[in-house]
Amino acid sequence: xxxxxxxxxxxxxxxxxxxxxxxxxxxxxxxxxxxxxxxxxxxxxxxxxxxxxxxxxxxxxxxxxxxxxxxxxxxxxxxxxxxxxxxxxxxxxxxxxxxxxxxxxxxxxxxxxxxxxxxxxxxxxxxxxxxxxxxxxxxxxxxxxxxxxxxxxxxxxxxxxxxxxxxxxxxxxxxxxxxxxxxxxxxxxxxxxxxxxxxxxxxxxxxxxxxxxxxxxxxxxxxxxxxxxxxxxxxxxxxxxxxxxxxxxxxxxxxxxxxxxxxxxxxxxxxxxxxxxxxxxxxxxxxxxxxxxxxxxxxxxxxxxxxxxxxxxxxxxxxxxxxxxxxxxxxxxxxxxxxxxxxxxxxxxxxxxxxxxxxxxxxxxxxxxxxxxxxxxxxxxxxxxxxxxxxxxxxxxxxxxxxxxxxxxxxxxxxxxxxxxxxxxxxxxxxxxxxxxxxxxxxxxxxxxxxxxxxxxxxxxxxxxxxxxxxxxxxxxxxxxxxxxxxxxxxxxxxxxxxxxxxxxxxxxxxxxxxxxxxxxxxxxxxxxxxxxxxxxxxxxxxxxxxxxxxxxxxxxxxxxxxxxxxxxxxxxxxxxxxxxxxxxxxxxxxxxxxxxxxxxxxxxxxxxxxxxxxxxxxxxxxxxxxxxxxxxxxxxxxxxxxxxxxxxxxxxxxxxxxxxxxxxxxxxxxxxxxxxxxxxxxxxxxxxxxxxxxxxxxxxxxxxxxxxxxxxxxxxxxxxxxxxxxxxxxxxxxxxxxxxxxxxxxxxxxxxxxxxxxxxxxxxxxxxxxxxxxxxxxxxxxxxxxxxxxxxxxxxxxxxxxxxxxxxxxxxxxxxxxxxxxxxxxxxxxxxxxxxxxxxxxxxxxxxxxxxxxxxxxxxxxxxxxxxxxxxxxxxxxxxxxxxxxxxxxxxxxxxx
Numbered sequence: 001x002x003x004x005x006x007x008x009x010x011x012x013x014x015x016x017x018x019x020x021x022x023x024x025x026x027x028x029x030x031x032x033x034x035x036x037x038x039x040x041x042x043x044x045x046x047x048x049x050x051x052x053x054x055x056x057x058x059x060x061x062x063x064x065x066x067x068x069x070x071x072x073x074x075x076x077x078x079x080x081x082x083x084x085x086x087x088x089x090x091x092x093x094x095x096x097x098x099x100x101x102x103x104x105x106x107x108x109x110x111x112x113x114x115x116x117x118x119x120x121x122x123x124x125x126x127x128x129x130x131x132x133x134x135x136x137x138x139x140x141x142x143x144x145x146x147x148x149x150x151x152x153x154x155x156x157x158x159x160x161x162x163x164x165x166x167x168x169x170x171x172x173x174x175x176x177x178x179x180x181x182x183x184x185x186x187x188x189x190x191x192x193x194x195x196x197x198x199x200x201x202x203x204x205x206x207x208x209x210x211x212x213x214x215x216x217x218x219x220x221x222x223x224x225x226x227x228x229x230x231x232x233x234x235x236x237x238x239x240x241x242x243x244x245x246x247x248x249x250x251x252x253x254x255x256x257x258x259x260x261x262x263x264x265x266x267x268x269x270x271x272x273x274x275x276x277x278x279x280x281x282x283x284x285x286x287x288x289x290x291x292x293x294x295x296x297x298x299x300x301x302x303x304x305x306x307x308x309x310x311x312x313x314x315x316x317x318x319x320x321x322x323x324x325x326x327x328x329x330x331x332x333x334x335x336x337x338x339x340x341x342x343x344x345x346x347x348x349x350x351x352x353x354x355x356x357x358x359x360x361x362x363x364x365x366x367x368x369x370x371x372x373x374x375x376x377x378x379x380x381x382x383x384x385x386x387x388x389x390x391x392x393x394x395x396x397x398x399x400x401x402x403x404x405x406x407x408x409x410x411x412x413x414x415x416x417x418x419x420x421x422x423x424x425x426x427x428x429x430x431x432x433x434x435x436x437x438x439x440x441x442x443x444x445x446x447x448x449x450x451x452x453x454x455x456x457x458x459x460x461x462x463x464x465x466x467x468x469x470x471x472x473x474x475x476x477x478x479x480x481x482x483x484x485x486x487x488x489x490x491x492x493x494x495x496x497x498x499x500x501x502x503x504x505x506x507x508x509x510x511x512x513x514x515x516x517x518x519x520x521x522x523x524x525x526x527x528x529x530x531x532x533x534x535x536x537x538x539x540x541x542x543x544x545x546x547x548x549x550x551x552x553x554x555x556x557x558x559x560x561x562x563x564x565x566x567x568x569x570x571x572x573x574x575x576x577x578x579x580x581x582x583x584x585x586x587x588x589x590x591x592x593x594x595x596x597x598x599x600x601x602x603x604x605x606x607x608x609x610x611x612x613x614x615x616x617x618x619x620x621x622x623x624x625x626x627x628x629x630x631x632x633x634x635x636x637x638x639x640x641x642x643x644x645x646x647x648x649x650x651x652x653x654x655x656x657x658x659x660x661x662x663x664x665x666x667x668x669x670x671x672x673x674x675x676x677x678x679x680x681x682x683x684x685x686x687x688x689x690x691x692x693x694x695x696x697x698x699x700x701x702x703x704x705x706x707x708x709x710x711x712x713x714x715x716x717x718x719x720x721x722x723x724x725x726x727x728x729x730x731x732x733x734x735x736x737x738x739x740x741x742x743x744x745x746x747x748x749x750x751x752x753x754x755x756x757x758x759x760x761x762x763x764x765x766x767x768x769x770x771x772x773x774x775x776x777x778x779x780x781x782x783x784x785x786x787x788x789x790x791x792x793x794x795x796x797x798x799x800x801x802x803x804x805x806x807x808x809x810x811x812x813x814x815x816x817x818x819x820x821x822x823x824x825x826x827x828x829x830x831x832x833x834x835x836x837x838x839x840x841x842x843x844x845x846x847x848x849x850x851x852x853x854x855x856x857x858x859x860x861x862x863x864x865x866x867x868x869x870x871x872x873x874x875x876x877x878x879x880x881x882x883x884x885x886x887x888x889x890x891x892x893x894x895x896x897x898x
Contacts, residue, residue, distance in 0.1 A: 022211070025211040026209070026210075026211045028211065028213070029210075029211035029212060029213045029214075032213045032214055033213065033214045033217060039064075039117075039119070039120060040117065041064075041066060041117040042066070042091075042116070042117045044068055044091075045066040045067060045068050045091065045111065045116075045117050046066070046067055046068075046069065047064055047065065047066050047067075047117070048064075048065050048067070048136075048137060048140045048141075049062050049063070049064060049065070050062070050063050050065050050133055050136040050137070050140070051063070051136070052113075052122055052123055052124075053122075053123070053124055053129040053132045053133065054123040054124050054129075055124070056128060056129075056132070058132075059123065061122075061123070063113050063118070063119045063122055063133070064113075064117075064118055064119040065110060065111070065113060065118050065119075065133055065136070065137055066091075066110070066111040066116055066117035066118045067091070067108055067109060067110040067111065067137060068091040068098075068108075068109045068111075069106070069107065069108050069109075070098055070099065070101075070102035070106070070107040070109075071102070071106055072102060072103070072104060072105055072106050075104075078104065078105050078106045079105050079106070079146075079147065079170070079302065079306060080105065080106045080107075080108060080138075080143050080145070080146035080147070081101055081105040081106065081107050081108070081146065081147045081149060081298075081302065082107075082108050082109075082110070082134065082138070082146045082147070082148050082149065083097070083098060083101075083107060083108070083109045083149045083151070083154075084110070084112070084130075084134065084148065084149065084150045084151065084154030084155075084157045084158055085109070085111075085112065085115070085151055085152075085154050086151045086152025086153040086154050086176075087112075087115070087152070087153040087154075087225050087228040087229065088115065088221055088222070088224070088225040089115060089116075089151075089152070089153075089154075090111045090112075090115045090116025090117070091109040091110070091111055091116060092116075093151060093287070093288070094107075094109055094151075094287075096288065096291040097287055097291035097294060097295055100291055100292060100295035101295055101298060101299065104299055104303075105147070105302070108137070108138075108141065108143070108146070110133070110134055110137050112130045112133065112134075112154075112157070113125075113129075113130065113133055114224035114225075114227065114228060115224060115225075120224055124231055125224060125227040125228045125230075125231045125232075126228070126231035126232045126233065127153065127156035127157045127159075127160050127228075127232045128160050128232075128233075129231075130157045130160075131157050131158075131160035131161045131163075131164055132164070134157065134161055135161060135164065135165055135168070138168065144168060145167075145168050145169070145170050146168065146169070146170060147169075147170045147171045147173070147302045147305065148161060148162070148169055148170075148171070148172050148173065149173040149175060149298060150172070150173070150174055150175065150177045151175040151176060151177065151287055152175070152176050152177060152178065152258065152259060152284065153178055153228065153229075153232070154175075154177065155174045155175070155176075155177020155178050155179065156177070156178045156179075156232060156234065156237060158172055158174070158177070159172070159177075159179075159237055159240045159241065159244070160240070162240065162244055162246070163236075163240045163243075163244075166244075166245070166246070169246055170246070170247075170302075170305055170306070171246055171247040171248065171249070171301065171302060171305045171310065172244070172246065172247070172248045172249070173248070173249040173250075173251065173298055173301065173302075174248070174249070174250045174251065174252075174264070174267065175251050175287050175294065176251070176252055176253060176256055176258070176259050176284050176286075176287070177250075177259070177263075177264075177267075178234065178237070178259055178263065179234075179237055179238075179241065179259075179263045179264070179266060179267040180234070180237055180238045180241070180263065180266050180267065180270070180328075181234040181235050181237065181238065182238075182266075182328060183259075183260055183262050183263040183266060184234060184259075184263070185344075185345075186345075186367075186372065187372065189233065189234070189235050192234075193230070195344060195348070196226070196229040196230040197230055198348070199226050199229065199230070199344070200223070200226040200227060200229075200230045203221070203222070203223055203225075203226040204223060204226075207222070207223060238270065238328075241267055241270040241271055242270050242271075242324070244271055244313070245273075245312055245313040245314065246273075246312055246313075247273065247274075247301070247304075247305045247310035247311065247312060248267075248271050248273065248274035248275070249274070249275050249277070249297065249298070249301040250264050250267055250268055250274055250275065250276045250277070251277045251278075251279075251294060251297060252264035252276075252277075252278050252279070253278070253279050253281075253282030253283050253284060253286050254278055254279065254280045254281070254282065255280075255281065255282060255283045256282075256283055256284040257283065257284065257342075258283075258284040259284060261278060264276060264278065266328070269320075269323055269324055270324050271313075271324070272313065272316035272317060272320035272321045272323070272324045273310075273311040273312050273313045273315065273316040273320075275301065275310075275311075277297060279293070342377065345373065345381070346377070346380075346381045347381075349363075349364050349378070349381035349382055349385060350381050350382070350384050350385030350388065351385060352385065353382055353385030353386045353389055354385065354389045354392075357382075357385075357386050357389070357444070358476065358509065358512065358513075359505065359509055360382055360385070361382045361473060361476040361477050361480065362476065362477075362480040362505050362508045362509050362512065363480075363505045364378035364379070364381065364382050364477050364480070365378060365476070365477040365478065365479065365480025365481040365482075365483075365484055365508070366480055366481070366484035366504045366505045366508065368477070368480075368481045368484075369480070369481045369482075369484030369504075370484070375474075375477065375478060375481060378477050378481075379473055379474045379477045379478070382473050382477060383469055383470065383473040383474075386469050386473060387465065387466060387469055390444075390448045390465060390469075391462065391465075393445060393448045393449050393452065394448050394449070394451055394452040394456075394458070394461060394465075395452060396449065396452060397419075397448070397449040397450065397451065397452025397453040398452035398453070398458075399452075419446045419449050419450050419453070433447055433451075434447065434448075434451065434461065434464040434465055434468055435464065435467065435468045437468075438468040438469065438471070438472045439472065439516070440516075440520070440522075448465070476512065479508075479512065480505075480508050480512070483508050483511065484504050484505075484508060521713075521716065522712075522716060525716035525717070525722050525725070526716070526722070526725060526726075528722055529716075529722035529723045529724075529725045529726075532719075532722065532723040533723050536723065536824070537828045537831070538754075538822045538824065539723055539724070548832055549832070549835050549836070549839070552835075552836050552839060553566075553839055556839060556840065556843045557843075559843075560843050560846070560847055562846075562850075562856055563859055564856055564857050564858065564859055564862055565843050565846040565847060565850065565856055566578075566814050566839070566842040566843055566846050567814065567846070567856055567857035567862070568845075568846040568849040568850050568854045568855065568856045568857075569786055569787040569813075569814045569842045569843075569845040569846045569849065570784065570785050570786055570787055570788060570813050570814060571784040571849060571854045571855075572589055572782060572783060572784025572785045573585075573586060573589075573784075573785065573788075573813045573814075575814075575857045575861070575862065575865065576787075576813050576814040576842075576846075576857075577788055577812060577813010577814045577815060577816070578813065578814055578815055578857070578862060578865065579815065579862075579865045579866060580638045580865050580868060581638065581813055582637050582638060582665075583635070583636075583637050583638070583667055583810060584603070584605040584637050584665070584667055586782075586810075586811050586813075587600060587603055587667075587810075587811070589782045589783075589784075589785070590778065590781070590782050590808060590811060592781065592782070592783075593778075593781025593782070595777060595781065596777065596778045596781040596782075599774075599778060599806065599807060599808055600807065600808050601669055601670050601672055601793070601807040601808065601809045602622075602626045602628070602669065602670045603667050603668065603669040603670070604618065604619070604622040604667070604668050604669075605637060605665060605666075605667055606618055606619060606658070606665070606666045606667070606668060607665055608662070608663050608664050608665050608666075612655075612658060612659060612662065615658050615666070616651075616654065616655060616658060619654060619658075619668045620651075622668055623668075626670060628670050630648065630649045630650055631647045631648060631649045631671050632647070632648060632654075632668055632669065632670060632671055633645065633646070633647055633648075633667075633668070633669040633670070633671050633809075634646055634647075634648055634654065634657050634658075634661075634666055634667070634668055634669075635666070635667050635669070636661070636664050636665070636666060636667070637664070637665035637666065637667050638664075638665070644661070645751050645753075646751075647671060647750055647751075669809065672793035672794075672807045672809060673793070673795060674793050674794050674795035674796070675697075675698075675793065675794055675795075675796075675797060675800070676698040676700075676758075676791065676792065676793050676809075677695060677696060677697055677698060677763060677791075677792045677793075677794070677800065678694075678695070678696035678698060678760070678789050678790070678791055678792075678819045678820075679692055679694075679695055679696075679775055679789065679790045679792055680692065680693040680694045680695075680696075680788075680789045680790075680816070680817075680818040680819075680820075680838070681693065681775055681776070681779050681787075681788065681789070681790060682786060682787045682841050682842075682845065683776070683779060683780070683786050683787075683845075684786070684844070684845055684848060685786060685845065685848045685849055685852060686848060689776055690775075690776045690779055690780070690786070691772070691776075692767060692771075692772050692775060693818055693838065693841070694762070694764070694818035694819075694820040694834070695762075695763035695764055695766060695767055695820065696760050696761070696762070696763055696818070696819040696820040696822075697760070697761040697762075697763035697766070698758050698759070698760060698761075699758065699759040699760075699761065700747050700748070700749060700750055700758060700759075701720070701721055701724075701728070701747075701748045701749065701757060701758070701759055702745045702746060702747050702748060703715060703718055703721065703740075703745070703746050703748065704740075704743060704744070704745055704746075705739070705740025705741050705742055705743065705744040705745075705746065706740075706742055707739070707740075707741055707742035708739065709739065709740075710736060710737050710738065710739055711732055711735055711736050711737070711738050711739075711740065711746055712729060712732070712736040712737065714740070714746070715728050715729065715732075715748065720759075721748065724757045727749070727756060727757045728748045728749065728757055731748060731749050731756075731757070732748065754819060754822050760819045760820065760822035760823060761820070761823045762820040762823040762825070762826070763820065764820070766797065766800070766801055768801045768802070768803070770801070770802050770803035770804075771800060771801055771802070771803045772803075773803060774803030774804070774806075775790060775803075778790070778808065782811075785811075786845050786849070787813070787814055787841065787842055787845050788811055788812050788813045788814065788816050789811070789812045789816035789817070789818070789819070790808050790810075790811055791808070791809050791810040791811070791812070792806050792807065792808055792809065793806065793807055793809055794806035794807070814842055817835065817838070818834050818835070818838050820834070821834050821835065
């Protein structure tokens with residue numbers, strides 16, 4: 001097994017060489033096929049030329065139609081019998097049956113276009129188009145009326161001929177013929193059409209994407225066969241059968257796995273004058289092996305038709321006529337999937353598990369409840385698909401490592417931070433993690449990927465996984481089957497199969513997920529946290545919270561005759577600090593005034609144009625020059641709401657961050673210990689002094705250990721922390737399973753941003769005149785700044801109130817908020833009132849600056865900046881950086897001071 005893994009790793013390393021060789025072979029295959037390609041005509045057929053059919057109408061294209069003809073032994077003017085083959089097939093399908101029938105009839109066997117010696121390149125391969133071609137052939141041969149015998153898919157062609165030209169059909173004989181849509185495959189046109197589309201796509205890829213050098217071009221299962229099924233719509237056949245008034249003979253095998261015998265029985269019900277013969281021991285292909293019984297039945301039937309002794313609808317039994325008018329009952333008639341149908345369904349269910357294991361198991365259970373699948377069949381298909389899929393996930397982790405998480409499709413399903421957390425969990429729990437993850441939503445994929453990353457025995461992993469999957473899959477499929485039957489029978493009186501299945505599967509999926517959540521403490525608390533985020537407005541997402549603010553801004557824009565007037569509120573900052581402003585330029589502007597310089601946290605810009613080595617050297621030189629040691633802060637020069645801001649504690653972490661941030665300007669800044677505040681300031685340009693609009697006290701939430709609970713458990717137990725549980729859990733990484741000592745405080749986050757989990761309180765009571773004068777002095781030292789929020793850290797609340805011994809770590813412009821609104825004591829109306837007042841001031845300052853000649857940004861430019869921001873935010877910074885743990889006495893002092 002280790003040798004196999006080494007070979008796989010080598011193949012991954014050679015992927016570009018292998019791809020080049022493959023493309024060369026494919027090009028050579030195309031050349032060979034082009035030279036060898038020719039459509040041959042069998043020596044035993046004749047040919048006519050017909051107009052191609054498209055959308056039920058002739059076109060200018062000509063199509064070659066080959067046919068074989070047998071003359072009756074005794075009568076040159078004998079009745080005509082047309083044999084129509086199935087798909088795939090041609091005239092050779094009847095090489096044993098046709099001579100038997102030719103003893104009495106003139107037998108004509110066309111090669112339907114797309115098959116045999118007829119043209120293979122046609123616009124429409126459907127049964128309806130083929131019916132037009134057969135009628136065209138009869139016109140060419142001057143045949144006005146004929147008995148039709150349709151085998152398999154040819155039965156659909158025969159029915160369409162009877163619909164297009166009923167006067168030319170003496171009788172219909174269905175030999176294992178297709179019929180009503182409800183009995184084929186999944187019983188629904190859209191589902192079946194999707195299956196046929198998948199089949200056509202697979203065949204096309206096999207023929208055009210695989211270097212077969214012409215070997216597949218002559219195979220029976222070709223693109224024409226796939227197109228025939230894809231282009232054919234069986235929905236009209238029920239109506240055609242219900243209207244058909246002539247004689248009909250239905251011959252079918254009880255053990256037919258291609259066209260279930262239920263098709264024959266439903267056709268027999270719909271056509272009350274029809275005759276039904278079922279061979280108990282025969283399958284779909286009895287016409288090839290034992291033609292004599294079929295020939296005898298057909299000759300007897302057609303002779304009675306010619307003599308006027310066969311029943312027609314007008315002379316049918318009244319009881320059968322009444323039965324034919326009864327609506328179709330799918331619940332009592334749906335056949336179980338068999339043969340190729342079962343094989344296709346098995347493969348599709350297995351493949352679907354690669355997208356969603358649980359939803360596929362539920363869907364399979366619902367189909368079993370409908371009667372289309374057996375329980376064992378459904379469970380085995382899902383089990384094999386799940387097993388193969390998760391082995392592939394394990395191998396992806398083993399062979400390609402974490403880099404594959406940054407690329408589709410894995411990046412859609414697995415987050416790198418979840419893999420980090422599950423790696424730690426796997427190392428703690430070992431193989432038990434495999435068993436547990438099967439029953440814990442959200443842990444399955446990252447756990448299996450993590451197992452591949454670690455030095456785990458492939459065979460041991462597979463064994464444990466198979467045990468877990470074997471326990472889980474039948475349980476979920478069986479539960480879905482039982483619930484599905486209950487839902488279908490008692491609640492969903494819907495005739496549309498696809499809609500019924502979809503609604504049932506969704507209801508069960510929601511129920512099972514909810515049940516799993518409620519069965520564990522973690523799941524119950526996360527549900528409570530989600531409910532808390534819905535009930536408390538401070539946790540609402542921006543798209544829910546901000547629309548009233550946006551409408552008010554639009555009102556102010558109309559009032560002041562400029563929607564973007566607020567961008568002139570801070571001429572010193574790009575677009576007033578609307579979005580994407582450079583933090584380094586702002587910090588540089590703040591530090592120009594000598595009296596302010598000492599109040600700005602030390603920083604340096606690491607330009608994106610520099611190499612990784614140079615940026616590392618600059619960062620270390622900055623730390624040395626300012627006598628700093630780890631930890632230090634790294635953040636994007638252009639950032640939003642704490643995105644990409646981290647605290648690094650070692651050279652390794654710094655290297656990792658700068659590597660991930662390649663292509664972006666980065667600021668390195670000293671980490672200021674102590675309390676953090678947000679001070680919102682404004683000054684009208686015509687005023688000598690400014691004012692503090694609001695003060696926010698920022699708390700970094702902590703949990704206190706009890707000596708027994710893990711950090712994760714402590715987060716989930718806390719009534720407020722559980723509302724931001726996902727954020728805190730992501731921030732903690734592999735420390736989630738650390739058990740703090742009794743009384744030990746664990747800080748959950750260290751970035752003072754509300755959306756990242758900081759607690760914001762209204763700090764109005766700490767305002768002092770000295771503090772306001774200090775803030776005003778810093779702000780007036782930055783020429784061209786009038787409106788925004790200072791993020792400030794101070795080691796002592798008393799010092800800050802005295803307006804001394806604090807450091808500005810950041811200044812945000814016009815779109816910054818008076819974050820005191822997020823104090824839990826504030827109502828939603830209070831928050832909107834504060835924000836409306838804030839934006840009113842911004843427009844008023846913008847109005848004065850516009851009058852002074854400062855430029856207002858265009859709406860087009862703001863739209864472009866928003867797009868650039870959205871594009872940059874898709875580049876997430878990821879890391880496994882641990883937050884600082886505060887000692888108990890420090891935590892107490894922290895809380896007491898605030």
